[in-house]
Amino acid sequence: MQDRIDDEITFRKLEILLAFMEAGSLARAAERLGVSTVSVHRALHSLETGTRCSLFRLEGRNLQPTDAAQALADVAREVLQTMSRGIRATRDIAGYAADRIRIGSLYSLTSGTVPAIIMALRLRKPDIQTELVLGSNSELLRKLREGELDATIMGAPEGAADVESQLLFEDEMFFAAPAGSSYADAAEIDLAQCADGRFVSLNEGYVTRDRFVDAFRVAGYAPQVVMTTNDIFSLMNLVGGGIGCTLLPGRIRSVVPPTVRLLPLLPQYQMRQKISVVFLRTRERDPNLLSLLAACRSHALDLQKASG
Known part of the structure; x- marks a missing residue:
């Protein structure tokens, strides 16, 4: 005592x-x-x-x-x-931090999704100050739980009973190869035929890395990973530089360098990511988060209209 x-x-x-x-x-x-x-x-x-x-x-x-x-x-x-x-x-x-919100994000979401959501949030709360923190899925979830973030936009965590999430969109994984490689002109990629290839990937903790591992598990072998990195833009540059191939989400298509080709996988290897806005269940009545969720729903609706 x-x-x-x-x-x-x-x-x-x-x-x-x-x-x-x-x-x-x-x-x-x-x-x-x-x-x-x-x-x-x-x-x-x-x-x-x-x-x-x-x-x-x-x-x-x-x-x-x-x-x-x-x-x-x-x-x-x-x-x-x-x-x-x-x-x-x-x-x-209690919802009294009315002038500030801290949002976490994956690096790959900063080229379109996050700016659109922040703009939609500011239309609802013009005076709010937004702090953006980038990291891996595991880092963002840890910071959310430790109170360093108010919400985070990332791959929906599995088995996390203490958080709530709202789906923004689902993203498909593609095979990324150097433009001059033997894979570049393929209509579809059979991962089972790539066992002798060299690969690069994100480090552990990223949802893209998880789907990378899942796809090769289906293919029945562990790929030869020659280099890893902590952000998806560096990963694309490694592929473009001929270091190795990888798997990348379709959402980064607009920022893929011309030295990289994104190619569809055979159906049995296709993996999807559920990108969601995630927040602690104890914060579900926070006025800032309610405004953020409204902005996210608006963005998700825009995406549905654009794809429909």
Whole structure:
């Protein structure tokens, strides 16, 4: 069982302690805090009562902190920062962070999907500030759970009971080969016939990497991966440079360099990604997220109309 913290120790008194430690004197701490010198002295003496030990010593007319005071100040700084983050997270969950939203995204979604959604969101909330964080599926999900993101646009996570997701679109995987390779003019690619090929891929944690692995599992072998990278644009350049082939989602077709060919796979190897906006179930009533979801539904409807 944890020791009970004395009632004499409060956040305000810890703030006064830190101000005194940083200012170096009672007068300067009082000036910084906008209170009297007596109030600062009383708070520091109260902390000694609460900790049941001596925190300061008199040197002439000056009050000097002991090593014990420094130890308490170090802990106080950490406690106050943690509490500040906790209050901010509490306000976020309650929907009071009305001027800011932090959105995560896969790199491959920044060429079209994410800008369209952010523009649609700003039409609904013109004053909102948007912070965009890029990463892999696994990184984005971790940051979402740790409160570093409000929502993320990525491959829909499987078996994640703590999150809600809204589908934006489904994307098909294609075989990506250098323009001058023997694969470049093929109508369809049979992965079973590519066992001797050299491949490049994303690192683990990316939904495109997961579908890459799934497709070759169906083909019955593990491909020879000669290089990996952390973003899909570098991956395309590796293919275009002749380092190896890979599998890429169709959504990046508009930004594929002319040195790369996207080719359909035989039906048995075709893999699809479900790209969704994902948020914590505990945040489902957040006004910012409700606006984001409305923007995402609008974007999904536009995509359906364009494909229909």
